[in-house]
Amino acid sequence: MKTILAAYSGVLRGTGSSLLSALQDLPSAPWLSRSKVQKHLQVISVLQWVMSFLMLGAACTLLLVYIFCTDCWLIAAMYTAWLIFDWNTPKQGGRRSSWVRNWTVWTYFRDYFPIRLIKTHNLLPSRNYIFGYHPHGILCFGAFCNFGTEATGFSKKFPGIRPSLATLAGNFRMPVLRDYLMSGGICPVNRNSIDYILSRNGTGNAVVIVVGGAAESLNCAPGVNSVTLKNRKGFVKLALQQGADLVPVYSFGENEVYKQLIFEEGTWWRLAQRRLQKLIGFAPCLFHGCGLFSDDTWGLVPYCKPITTVVGEPITVPKIEEPSQEVVDQYHAMYISSWSNSSTSTRSASPRRIAS
Structure with missing residues (x-):
């Protein structure tokens, strides 16, 4: 973790996003400057992802029912038949598309914040990995941009490593959205899916798990990074069973892009959030960003705050098919110590708290 914080301190002095080559030849005009056109395209690229993640699945499900x-109705019936036939594909490695991962829209997405990926150590293609991603934030912009696309150059920085970002399994039950997610190499965050990638897909695989999950999103707020990790040991046990090295990943700025109304523990609203989280799998957060046309209004567009994702040093993990609880606790403690031992190693990082 010290390497993560040291790397982050170094990039704070870096410059912002680069101009895209496609805009270099735009004619100069007082109402159509290159910077304004670029900014509008960046906002559109981010908003389409936000709307896709929040609404695409439900909208396509309703549309399918309507077409019936x-x-x-025959078109809907044919698609439903194919959906049933293809139902297990997300749990069997998915359907990754290099073309989709390299869409130009993701470079606009990256430059909106901007998002940067920092490498601190080499990863061997002869090994498999489980990336522990922190913090969750509201919509995991850093995780998606870095590991669900090639906008920040993951494959060039880590040659031979195939990232698979794990997200809610319920997203893969929704038409169209499931295919959109799979094209980016995104997989369900369940045991069957992760086991398949790490045991039946060769080596050089990196499953990215947002360890804090929905519970962590309820505590995200600008200025303070609260990490839900103390009682999260399932990913460590899985790493031991598969012999996959653990890699801590931290995104500085992930909690800055949205403002959330946080309810105190014990209140009725907090209790409702917790129960809905258990029922539907994700936490219904009350959050807002800025408006589409103005930073002074409320909307779903995230604030332009830099997100710097640092991939730390891997922790070598042996393969133990039936690890004891003591061994799991040992490696979990090793993982946690990477946070606690470096809490004061930099002045650039905001305060961090490890919650249950």
């Missing part, structure tokens, strides 16, 4: 009630 029209004269075009």
Whole structure:
């Protein structure tokens, strides 16, 4: 973790995002400057992802039901039949598309914040890895941009490593959205899916797990990084069973892009959030960003705050098919110590708290 914080301190002095080559030849005009056009494209690219993640699945499900009630019902029936046939694909490595991962829209997405990926150590293609990603934030912009696309150059920085970002399994039950997610190399965060990637897909695989999950998102707030990790040991046990090295990953700035109304523990609203989290799998947060046309209004567009994702030093993990609780606790303590031992190693990082 010291390497993560040291690397982050170094990039704070860096410059912002680069201009895209496609905008170099735009004619100069007082109402159509290159910077304004670029900014508008960045906002659109980010907003389309936010709307896709929040609404695409539900919208396509309703559309499919509607088509069943029209004269075009045969199209809906054919798609449903294919969906049933393809149902287990997300749990069997998915359907990654290099073309989608390299879309130009993701470079605009990256430059909006901007998002940067920092490498501190080499990763061997002969090993498999489990990346522990922190913090969750509201919508995991850093995790998606760095590991669900090639906008920050993951494959060039870590040659021979294939990242698979794990997210809620419920997203893969929704038409169209499931295919959109799979094209970016995103997989369900369940045992079957992760086991398949780490045991039946060769080596050089890196499953990215947002360890804090939905519970952590309820505590995210600008200025303070609260990490839900103390009682999260499942990913460590999985790493031991598969012999996959643990890699801590931290995104500085992930909690800065949205403002959230946080309810105190014990209140009725907090209790409702917890129960809905257990029922539907994610936490219904009350958050806002800025408006589409103005930073002074409320909306779903995230604030332009830099996100710097630092991939730390891997922790070598042996393969133990049935690890004892003592061994799991040992490696979990090793993982946690990387945070606690470096809490004062830099003045650039905001305060961090490890919660249950």
